[in-house]
Amino acid sequence: MNTNNGIISFEIGMYGYSEEYFFDYKENKGIFDPVFLQGLAFADYVLKIFLETQNTVHGDTFANFLYLLKSGDIEALKKEKREIVPFNEEEASLDDIRFLFELSYSIKKHSFSFEASGNWVEEDLFKLDMVNSVFELISLLGQRNLYDENYSLYLQEIANNIGKYLKDNNCFDETAIPEITFMIVVLAYENYLNII
Numbered sequence: 001m002n003t004n005n006g007i008i009s010f011e012i013g014m015y016g017y018s019e020e021y022f023f024d025y026k027e028n029k030g031i032f033d034p035v036f037l038q039g040l041a042f043a044d045y046v047l048k049i050f051l052e053t054q055n056t057v058h059g060d061t062f063a064n065f066l067y068l069l070k071s072g073d074i075e076a077l078k079k080e081k082r083e084i085v086p087f088n089e090e091e092a093s094l095d096d097i098r099f100l101f102e103l104s105y106s107i108k109k110h111s112f113s114f115e116a117s118g119n120w121v122e123e124d125l126f127k128l129d130m131v132n133s134v135f136e137l138i139s140l141l142g143q144r145n146l147y148d149e150n151y152s153l154y155l156q157e158i159a160n161n162i163g164k165y166l167k168d169n170n171c172f173d174e175t176a177i178p179e180i181t182f183m184i185v186v187l188a189y190e191n192y193l194n195i196i
Contacts, residue, residue, distance in 0.1 A: 006032040008041045009102040010140070011087060012133045016095025016119065021136050024087040025144070032105065035154065036189050038141050041103040043158050043181035044112045045137060048101075049130050050166060051174060052116075058127040062134070067163025071152035077135060078142025078152065095119040099133045110178040150195045157188040 011024040027034055046066065053059035097118035104111050120126040138155060145151040161184045172180065 003030045004106050006030040006037045006105045007103065008037050009100075010041075010137070011098055011100045012136050012140070013087070013096055013098035013118075014129075015091050016093040016097075020085065022085045022087045023136075023140055025140060030106075033189075035145070035148075035151070035192065036185065037103065037105060038144070039154060039158055039185040039189055040105060040110070040181060041101070041112075042137065042141060042155060043162060043185050044103055044177055045101050045114070046134055046159065046162055047172075047177045047181060048112070048114045048174065049134055050162075051172075051177075052130055053127045056124075056127050058124075058131050062131050063163055063166040065163070066159045067167060069156055069159040069163070071156045074138055074142060074152040074155050077139045078146065080139055097129055099130065110182060112178070150192055153195070154188055154192040157191060158184055161188070 005028075007026075007028045007030075009026045011022075013022055014020065015022065027037070029037055050059060050062060053062055095118070097120075098116070100113075100115045100117075102113050116126070116130065118126070118129070120129070141155065142151065162181075165180065165184070
């Protein structure tokens, strides 16, 4: 196993006949603090979702949500999910909605991949489900750090700074995401370490 590489992969989805989300989360931290990697994964995912929903009512609302998000909101989302439901292959169907994401990070390279699949009857529903998946991701990450009192402040700082970036300058493409998120997350991570 290469300890110089950190990898986080997750799937957030809904079975075709249900509105209940399922999750498949894997983390190989290597030499890195998982809190730092989770912050990067969160930031990369959020900016990718913004790009996918940009120039729609969902995208505009989403950017504003990020800018105004408070740690109390994160705590509420964290506590809302008392049980993280894992993916069950036996319940799967071709109509399942799935958002698959993988972050790969090393000192030399920071990259991610994103894929969405599902049976959406309208483009607008696709955009709405994408934004909703971010709320689910916040809840999932919060559950993984349930007893870390400073984790919500960490995610808040990342979300608020991304929201500010989007309000000031939303002209970027997917290739710029790792550079943008790295700067935002490093500052938030330093603040997180200073608090603890």
